[in-house]
Amino acid sequence: MGSKHCKQFPIEPDESRLKEISIRTGLSKEQLFLMHQEFLKDCPSGRLSQRMFTKLYNDFYTNGNAKKFCKICFMAYDKDKNGYIDFYEYANVMGTLMNGDIRDKLKLAFDIYDYNSDGHIEKKEAQKIVKVFK
DSSP, rough: OOGGGGOOOOSOOHHHHHHHHHHHHHHOOOOOHHHHHOOOOTTTEEEEEEEHHHHHHHHHHHSSSOOOHHHHHHHHOTOOSSSSSEHHHHHHHHHHHOOHHHHHHHHHHHHHHHHOOSSSOOOOHHHHHHTTOO
16 A cells, blocks of 8 residues: 555664654653554555655545645655655654643644744745645
8 A cells, every 4th residue: 555655765663763762752662663563554665655644644534635734744744855754753743742742742833834944934834824724
């Protein structure tokens, strides 16, 4: 299923990166390993494309077309801007959503609104996000 939308990427989890994510997000190593297994079910190569991200989101949230919203979120989640969300980027977002404090969650929201990643939310960026929800 996901392999059509994913390019090859090393899929074995890196212990040091998992430890770093665990410390930052409060997710246990066990939670991260389970999350990694689930991630690989949808994307066996270890990379999640924007197209697949949108499909998975639409499968979960069946009301409406979330294509524009997913594009904006995908850009914020793809920290290295390589066009894919790898497991570590995914785990950081999920850890923030599940265990992050208010600052972590506000930073994630800021990153979504800061469409061009310049460290500022411009009026045009805010308007773009608001239009997505109309």
